[in-house]
Amino acid sequence: xxxxxxDMDGTLLDSMPxxxxxxxxxxMKRGVRPPPGLxxxxxxxxxxxxxxxxRERFGVTGTVQDxxxxxxxxxxxxxxxxxxxxxxxxxFVDRLARAGVRMCVxxxxxxxxxxxxxxxxxxxxxxxxxxxxxEVGAGKxxxxxxxxxxxxxxxxxxxxxxxxxALYAVETAxxxxxxxxxxxxxxxxxxxxxxxxxxxxxxxxxxxxxEWE
Numbered sequence: 526x527x528x529x530x531x532d533m534d535g536t537l538l539d540s541m542p543x544x545x546x547x548x549x550x551x552x553m554k555r556g557v558r559p560p561p562g563l564x565x566x567x568x569x570x571x572x573x574x575x576x577x578x579x580r581e582r583f584g585v586t587g588t589v590q591d592x593x594x595x596x597x598x599x600x601x602x603x604x605x606x607x608x609x610x611x612x613x614x615x616x617f618v619d620r621l622a623r624a625g626v627r628m629c630v631x632x633x634x635x636x637x638x639x640x641x642x643x644x645x646x647x648x649x650x651x652x653x654x655x656x657x658x659x660e661v662g663a664g665k666x667x668x669x670x671x672x673x674x675x676x677x678x679x680x681x682x683x684x685x686x687x688x689x690x691a692l693y694a695v696e697t698a699x700x701x702x703x704x705x706x707x708x709x710x711x712x713x714x715x716x717x718x719x720x721x722x723x724x725x726x727x728x729x730x731x732x733x734x735x736e737w738e
Contacts, residue, residue: 526626526704528678528685530671533632533639535690537648539611541712543603544568548579550599551592557583568712569693571633571664572596593659597635604638610646611708617731618651627678630655631670631687653678665694668701675703686725692716695723706734 534540548567549559567575576592579585585592621628629652632639636657643649656674663669675682687698690710698705707724708731709717721727728734 526684526686528675528680529621529626529628530631530674530678530685530687530703531628531652532687532689532691532694533630533643534634535611535710535712536688536708537611537614537630538608538642538646539710540603540608540642541690541710543600543608545712547596547599548575551596552579552583552585554595554599555585557585569666569691571658571666572635573659574664593635597638600638604634604642605645608642608646610648611731613731615647615651617734618648622651627680628652629674629678631658631665631674632656633658633665635659665691665697668697671698671701671703692720692723695720699723 531537534544545564548563552559567578570578572593573589575596576589579592580589618628630639630643632655634657636655639655639657640649654677656670658664658670661670661673671687675685678685682702683704685703687703687705688708689695689698689705690708690713692713695705695707705724706726706728707720709727709729713720
């Protein structure tokens with residue numbers, strides 16, 4: 526491994542529980558009663574796709590950007606002050622750095638929230654750069670963000686490991702030819718058998734990854 530592309534939510538940060546009711550809270554602020562199970566309908570969507578869904582399904586007014594801004598506003602307190610890092614991630618990233626591995630972040634979360642949370646927990650400065658799905662114009666159902674990150678690293682994709690927690694993202698990265706290490710997260714527990722079958726490695730904690738000392 527010469528390079529590593531890290532997802533953020535559920536991979537670097539233990540943030541998925543904070544997203545569980547974000548759309549519900551956004552809709553309630555707009556006077557809309559959210560239906561049961563809304564998170565399941567949205568959990569694999571990008572921010573743009575989520576905004577489109579809420580506008581079409583619930584008649585939320587405003588542009589896609591307006592809706593995205595509203596969801597981000599709901600999540601600001603969590604990213605600015607509350608979301609913790611995943612266990613052992615700082616020491617693992619430091620081990621990769623000592624081994625000469627070049628690293629970046631590829632996230633579906635908008636930049637200002639991502640940078641605030643990563644800086645607060647001491648991770649931001651450990652990566653060369655951060656890319657967001659909004660910036661590259663595609664969610665993780667397409668490999669665009671991984672390919673852009675790989676291009677910026679200037680490394681062959683077979684030498685760039687993608688670290689992800691969500692099934693759909695693991696599927697995308699594998700189909701695009703990247704080695705994948707899957708990190709367990711409670712939000713993806715129901716998909717664990719399929720993730721295990723697809724990923725090159727599946728671990729419950731970063732401490733299990735002792736290849737790069």
